[in-house]
Amino acid sequence: MEEEEQQNRPESCENGREDGEAEEQRQQEESVLQFLDSMDGYLTLLDSLSSTLRQGWIDLASARHSMGVSRVTSVLFDLKLHSASTTLHVAEQADSMGEQPHFVLYKWSSSDSGKCGSGEIEIDKRELQQSSSPQLRHRGASPHSELQKEYPAGSTTSPKAYQVQNERFKLLSVFGTLVSPKLHTAQLSFETALGTLVKIANMRSSMLSAFAQVQKQSQATTKMA
Secondary structure, three states: OHHHHHHHHHHHHHHHHHHHHHHHHHHHHHHHHHHHHHHHHHHHHHHHHHHHHHHHHHHHHHHHHHHOOOOOOHHHOOOOOOOOOEEEEEEEEEEOOEEEEEEEEEEOOOOOOOOOOHHHHHHHHHHHHHOOOOOOOOOOOOOOOHHHHHOOOOOOOOHHHHHHHHHHHHHHHHHOOOOOHHHHHHHHHHHHHHHHHHHHHHHHHHHHHHHHHHHHHHHHHHHHO
C-alpha cells in the first residue's frame, strides 16, 4: 500500500505542474489577445476621428459658403468668460490588469448650478461599469455610425434632449437667427469628435496596460526557463 502511494505521488505532482503551466499559458494568450484587440480598437477610433473631423470641416465650409464669409467667422465669437458646458473627469479604474486612468466626458452641464445633466452622468457611469472588466469588442459596427447611435432619427425628444438641443441652438445664435443646416451638422460632428477623443484616451490607457501585462508575463516566463 505504501509503495503504491509513493508511486502515485510523482504522478500527481507532474499533473499539478502541467495544469499550472496550462493555466499560465492560457493567461498569457488572453493578455496578448487583449493587447491586440485594444490596439485594433485604438486604430479604429483614430480612423473614426479622422472621418468625423473631415465631415465636420466639409459641413462648416459648406455653411460658410451658403451663409457668407462675413457671417461665419471667428470675429463673431463671444470672448467673455462662461461656465464650461463640457467637462472631463479622470477616475482611477481597477481591473484584472491593475489600476489605470479612465476619462469620463460630462456634456451639457447646467450653466446655473454647474452640475452635469443626470442623463449624461448615467450614460458615463454605465460606460465606466462596462469597461471595468476587459472584454473583447464586438466587430462589424461602422466607425461612421457614431452620430446615428447618439442622435437616432426616430428618437422621442425627452425634456433632457430638448434642453440640450436648446443649448446647441444658443451656441450657434452668434452666427444669426437663421443658420444653415450644415452648421448644425458640423456642430454635431465636432461634438462627436470630442467624445471620440475621450474614447481614444481610454483605449490607449487600456492598450498600454495590456502591453505592460504581456511584458510582465513574458519576463516571468523567461526567468522560469
